[in-house]
Amino acid sequence: MVKIIEKEQIVPNIHCCVVESPEIAQKVLPGQFVIVIPDEYCERIPITISDWDAVKGTVTIIFLEVGTTTQRLAELKAGDEIYSFTGPLGKPFEIDNYGTVALVGGCYGIGSIYSVLRALKEKGNKVVVYSEARSKFLLYWNKKLEEIADEVRYSTVDGSIGTKGHSHDRLEADLKAGTMYNRVIGIGCTYMMYLISQATRPYRIKTIVSMNTVMIDGTGMCGACRLVVDGKTKFACVDGPHFDGHLIDWDIVLSRRKIYLEEEILSQERQ
Structure with missing residues (x-):
């Protein structure tokens, strides 16, 4: 489980969630994602990691409230815990000087x-x-x-x-x-x-x-x-x-x- 540090609806149906996850914050690279399960009854959903702070050990995700699982995730608030937050997963973006x-x-x-x-x-x-x-x-x-x-x-x-x-x-x-x-x-x-x-x-x-x-x-x-x-x-x-x-x-x-x-x-x- 990971603890939610900050949580807000930034525009209608789109939420920003900052969680405490030092392990992921230390390893993540641009373009990688996490698999999130809000509670034990929800499905697994992939969410791209939007930002992180390796010093504070926090990870930020942005998600659209569109189905049952994201609705449940949207109901959680600061201080609550997310049942499962696995990552970083996937290959990162290839970053170079392209012009x-x-x-x-x-x-x-x-x-x-x-x-x-x-x-x-x-x-x-x-x-x-x-x-x-x-x-x-x-x-x-x-x-x-x-x-x-x-x-x-x-x-x-x-x-x-x-x-x-x-x-x-x-x-x-x-x-x-x-x-x-x-x-x-x-x-x-x-x-x-x-x-x-x-x-x-x-x-x-x-x-x-x-x-x-x-x-x-x-x-x-x-x-x-x-x-x-x-x-x-x-x-x-x-x-x-x-x-x-x-x-x-x-x-x-x-x-x-x-x-x-x-x-x-x-x-x-x-x-």
Whole structure:
């Protein structure tokens, strides 16, 4: 079990949770995740580690309250304990001096890109962040991103701040206008990452996405998170979760997005 140090809802349905976990805080690298079980009756859910403090021994996660397990996690407060908090898992992002990098985050992915942004800047990259939400009141960590990034470009579906539309729309428009990136990294919902990969494909810009597919054990034993990359079967939990978006078989990934939807609905009805 790990103790919750801080817990708040930072925007509607998105929560920030800081836990006491010195072992993970000492080992974690950008892009790795934890498997979280709020209590003994909940399922296992993968959550990317957004930030950490090795000195204080704390780890920060951002999560979207969307199903039964994340609802239970959202109910916990500072001083409570999380039943299981396992990590760091997965391979970290490959961080190097690429030149100019576009870092795209949406929804819970905004928090997930933070540690990657920091690491990229430490390597000397110029980083342009694309941050997306349905409306300006659903954006968060704006100041934290702006303090590190060379530029933050906002997109909102309702046009309340930044450009109207989605981050992939803004990215595609920028590329068409002549903006060039040496690398693009995207973290967010599956469909957003698919569209980012499609937008960069004509320009042959290496595009890395974080595949938040359904995971169960997080060690490659169950095969629930399998996907096809460059014609080969991979497991997001151990081979990833980061893959070249141009090599992923998106038809298979998108067809599996709602594979457990019926079970989730039944779980909600039982509450």
